[in-house]
Amino acid sequence: MSRRQVVFGMLGTQLDAGEGPGRWQKWRPTVSLGMHEDFLPDRIELLLDERRYAKLARVVCEDLQQMAPGLEVRRHDTYLADPWEFEGVYATLHDFLASYPFQPEEEDYYVHITTGTHVAQICWFLLTESRHFPGRLLQTSPPRKQDGAAGSYAVIDLDLSRYDHIAQRFAQQQLQDRDLLKSGIATRNAAFNAMIAQIETVATRSRAPMLLMGPTGAGKSQLAKRVFELKKLKHQLPGRFVEVNCATLRGDGAMSTLFGHTKGAYTGASSDRAGLLRSAHQGLLFLDEIGELGLDEQAMLLRALEEKRFLPVGSDREVESEFQLIAGTNRDLQHSVLEGSFREDLLARLNLWT
Template sequence: MARRQVVFGMLGTQLDAGEGPGRWQKWRPTVSLGMHEDFLPDRIELLLDERRYSKLARVVCEDLAQAAPGISVQRHDTYLADPWEFEGVYASLHDFLARYPFQPEEEDYYVHITTGTHVAQICWFLLTESRHFPGRLLQTSPPRKQDGAAGTYAIIDLDLSRYDHIAQRFAQQQLLDRDLLKGGIATRNAAFNRMIEQIETVATRSRAPMLLMGPTGAGKSQLAKRVFELKKLKHQLPGRFVEVNCATLRGDGAMSTLFGHTKGAYTGASSDRAGLLRSAHQGLLFLDEIGELGQDEQAMLLRALEEKRFLPVGSDREVESDFQLIAGTNRDLQQSVLEGRFREDLLARLNLWTYHLPGLAQRMEDIEPNIEFELERWSLDQHARVRFNTEARTRYLAFATSPEAAWRGNFRDLGASIMRLATLASAGRIQIEGVEDEIARLRAQWRGGDAPSPLDALLGEAVDALDRFDRVQLEEVVRVCARSKSLSAAGRELFAVSRTQRASTNDADRLRKYLAKFGLDWEQVRGPAR
């Protein structure tokens, strides 16, 4: 099916004007869009100030319908307080494009830059170059003689080298894009910030695979999601973000999970399955711990990357999927190649853009802004503000940035630590006593002497289905129950603050209902927790 051609343009308040039969002898740029035999758009998105130019727009739309009945025109009321003021024009066009439901997989887009002020034309340049408008520029010109003919048109490449006076806007947009990749955290590590700068450039300009290397908890998954968000913002990926940890793929199910299967392909295959690669069509596929993939899956993945085609399990018909791949690993894949566990040709395909994410211990200067980020995230999630008091903050930060702090789980360790402190904080303040308890817990954890979580015995594998917040909170509740003589005593300790704000209290009932949410009761938590 042919792709639809869509032209965005501004109503020319001077060039498009004209009344009476004589208007057909005048070249009008918007009307001329319906007069080119070799380029007829399916739809025109016409921006105008309806309060001032609705009559002119009606005439132009009627004439377009007469010249080319197949063209539909969508009018958009766009008010510009001052059409010659850069910031206001840019903001109006930017906001319009941010709301517009682009469908780049089905439509080709053009900006008609012949109409509008020079300021508007420059802003269209800027928005197209930065990919906020996912299309090309269309310039129309009048015929040599004003005989009402269609004139000429050209689809042109961008050249912004002449517009040095707005280069600052590019720099500002780059800063915003890089801030998105960093999750809004004001990171201070110079090497990490340089890496983010390059990732922002590559993510915007390339669809080649990307390889993120680094220890567990260094933020590979979060960075992959933010790359997708950046590309989605620029209308480069209309599809989904699909993530899978390859370490969880085992046996025959690995092929099916990635590449799909047909009904009856093997015992238990009661229906067709699309597979993750097809689910990621026109989107981004993040394969974490890619070094854990088997040899057969590696071979299939390589073919899917190179040809965008592959065979589902049990099928003799190939399917297509055009996705961008980001792979993550904490392994040395070069060493895995030498050991025969990873395909050299697949690594060569992945190794075009490779980035090593440092662990938290190598980014000590970023601990403080990440503490603030984690506290803010907890506060937003729980709708309750929590802060350190001065003494507690100084003590925690000194420990967190000291050589004693191993941070073996990297940002996961830090996030869990702040969550524990915030959850246990009294009256919204993290006190020095809470910090000392947390430091002792981290020391024991990093020594390897930390007691196993009581939830492992209570919930088994179901513990992996808990959100991190629920897990941290439930662990503390179970520990309190383990040392309490009764359900009521445990409830009084756990609800010591909120119970004072209630007219009537039944701490035992509140605690019983909380445990029941996780399928637990008092006798269970009293047994294994001891």
């Protein structure tokens, strides 16, 4: 028994629209699914807002039946409060797929990504790539002339293991990235190579804070610079690399150096100062020996990480700065938390690497 071909898709409220005899001269992507001789689905699962688009859906379904009499169309009333709001669209599609009775041993599945908003198309892609949707992408394209022809289609399989050349390029790029982090030094030390591989994964996919732990002279500053250079090459950080050793920050100057101050904030503050956090906007801030920071500075830093804003010394107006933080320490910060000299919530914000 041949396997059934099942296509999921959203009703195109603009692309699928058309009334009267003239609609047959217009390319309509959902209707075109019933017009390809070499790819004719057995069933279409059509998602739409029935309250608003029932009339359009009825026309599309009737035209599909006319083009392919044996084609089954199942309509699913799917309400999207805002079709351009990512979280809501993703949640709606995710929940729909979670409740759908897939039968992969008997059916092949495709998701039609030509219709729906760009947000919906991205969500379909993510759900397919993560295997929440156990199928492939189906993209249709119009003919060169609007003459009622079927146009063309392409099936896209997101299992990159099928594409050896692409997989090889990814693997080669990973090796180059890790070589950059290691400063070009070849080593067979399994633990070191595993650590570099983990850092490369986090550095290229996340802007989460990182904590590098190791003795003085272990190369924490150099590694932080390499992470910045890697992210710069990938156009992830357009800003600067800013570095400071927190052990050199003392007294009122610590707050001012990190968060800036306004003119007259304290004796000797003869002009405004931006501070390192603002200087690192859209860049990378490396705070070496972060365990030397005072508790007040730690509290300010935590708020800056969570809310991307803070108060310069002497100012009643907040400023904004979005930066990636890499911190370094030669201390056991878990022990410092127990002693009360380091904030537990700040430590929890950092990903640890030794």
